[in-house]
Amino acid sequence: MVEKIAMIGGGSWATALTKILSENGAQVGWWLRSKDDVQHLLRTRHNPRYLSSVAFDLNRVFPSTDLKEVVEDADWLVLAVPAAFVQGALDKLDRDALRDKRVISAIKGMIPGKNVLVTDYVAERFRLDVEQLGVVAGPCHAEEVALEKQSYLTIGGPDLELAEDFCQLLRNRYVKAHPAADLDGIEYCAVMKNIIALTCGIAHGLGYGDNFQAVLVSNAVQEIRRFLYALSPNQRDLSASAYLGDLLVTAYSQFSRNRTFGNMVGRGYSVKSAQMEMNMVAEGYYAVKSIYELNKKLKVSMPITNAAYHILYEKISPAVELEILKEKLK
Numbered sequence: 001m002v003e004k005i006a007m008i009g010g011g012s013w014a015t016a017l018t019k020i021l022s023e024n025g026a027q028v029g030w031w032l033r034s035k036d037d038v039q040h041l042l043r044t045r046h047n048p049r050y051l052s053s054v055a056f057d058l059n060r061v062f063p064s065t066d067l068k069e070v071v072e073d074a075d076w077l078v079l080a081v082p083a084a085f086v087q088g089a090l091d092k093l094d095r096d097a098l099r100d101k102r103v104i105s106a107i108k109g110m111i112p113g114k115n116v117l118v119t120d121y122v123a124e125r126f127r128l129d130v131e132q133l134g135v136v137a138g139p140c141h142a143e144e145v146a147l148e149k150q151s152y153l154t155i156g157g158p159d160l161e162l163a164e165d166f167c168q169l170l171r172n173r174y175v176k177a178h179p180a181a182d183l184d185g186i187e188y189c190a191v192m193k194n195i196i197a198l199t200c201g202i203a204h205g206l207g208y209g210d211n212f213q214a215v216l217v218s219n220a221v222q223e224i225r226r227f228l229y230a231l232s233p234n235q236r237d238l239s240a241s242a243y244l245g246d247l248l249v250t251a252y253s254q255f256s257r258n259r260t261f262g263n264m265v266g267r268g269y270s271v272k273s274a275q276m277e278m279n280m281v282a283e284g285y286y287a288v289k290s291i292y293e294l295n296k297k298l299k300v301s302m303p304i305t306n307a308a309y310h311i312l313y314e315k316i317s318p319a320v321e322l323e324i325l326k327e328k329l330k
């Protein structure tokens with residue numbers, strides 16, 4: 001049986017996942033918001049602005065701006081727009097539109113303003129059971145998928161059969177995938193690693209070196225552990241690739257959107273100009289605010305998140321804030 005997937009989003013990650021899934025034989029209805037991009041895909045088989053080297057087989061990939069049609073026809077829904085645009089993207093769907101679907105979030109962010117995980121938002125908005133949900137996690141840059149470099153993904157979800165089914169759709173010559181039961185922990189960690197990478201970028205932009213970054217990342221693991229434990233004190237191995245691996249790839253990679261954004265801020269760009277300079281979205285910018293606000297209740301010690309918040313939302317000088325932060329790290 002050919003699996004039918006609705007891919008929601010036109011950016012790098014949606015493009016990479018569409019490549020993996022369609023080349024494995026799935027039928028992918030692909031919703032992009034831009035008519036011009038859909039026309040370009042239909043004409044040339046390439047997404048014009050993201051991973052434009054990838055050619056799609058239009059017998060399996062069906063680009064469209066008609067969200068309802070794309071969703072109606074699918075067994076699986078894969079969300080791959082930045083979290084800030086999820087509400088807008090799904091706005092036109094009825095509450096029952098996802099009733100019998102399996103919904104996978106490939107998003108590493110929270111809904112700004114609501115400060116909830118994407119899976120919690122869709123579960124509530126579309127009255128879904130948690131067993132219908134999963135997340136795509138793990139250290140994986142879309143750019144390396146385009147180059148078919150060896151990558152590892154983790155599919156988190158309470159229903160391990162659903163998670164394994166989605167793994168089977170992903171596995172290929174260069175992608176290994178495995179299921180894991182920890183939905184919330186994996187999703188929160190994927191949100192928080194963006195904040196850490198952004199702070200690593202700020203430090204790099206200010207001239208801090210590898211010695212400092214190694215200490216920053218070590219302290220970040222402890223910060224993430226404290227926060228996750230306060231939210232959901234399940235047993236989880238934070239050294240697994242869905243947690244630590246994702247933190248490392250984002251904190252150290254040349255491809256990282258979050259690190260790049262932070263680096264510009266550290267070099268003196270304003271938040272606005274850094275955002276305008278990038279044609280991609282750094283989720284960490286929004287995540288800082290959500291996690292900072294959530295933590296007002298939890299009161300976990302989070303010096304790195306606090307520093308990032310002060311720089312990005314209270315306009316404190318990055319140099320001053322890093323001077324304060326460096327005294328708190330061990």
Ligand SMILES: NC(=O)c1ccc[n+]([C@@H]2O[C@H](COP(=O)([O-])OP(=O)(O)OC[C@H]3O[C@@H](n4cnc5c(N)ncnc54)[C@H](OP(=O)(O)O)[C@@H]3O)[C@@H](O)[C@H]2O)c1
Nearest residue numbers: 010011012013014080081082085107108141142280281283
């Ligand atoms: N890139 C990766 O390697 C990677 C890997 C794992 C997970 N993720 C996650 O995947 C999610 C999507 O990120 P991405 O990297 O694919 O994004 P991206 O390449 O940075 O592309 C940005 C996307 O956001 C859309 N967008 C920008 N402004 C918008 C607006 N005002 N309203 C609606 N849409 C808007 C863009 O649409 P237009 O092009 O039409 O402007 C584009 O589809 C994020 O949560 C990210 O953390 C990414």
Ligand SMILES: O=P(O)(O)OC[C@H](O)CO
Nearest residue numbers: 138139140250256257258
């Ligand atoms: O490294 P970033 O900031 O581009 O985030 C992309 C992915 O989350 C890496 O797994």
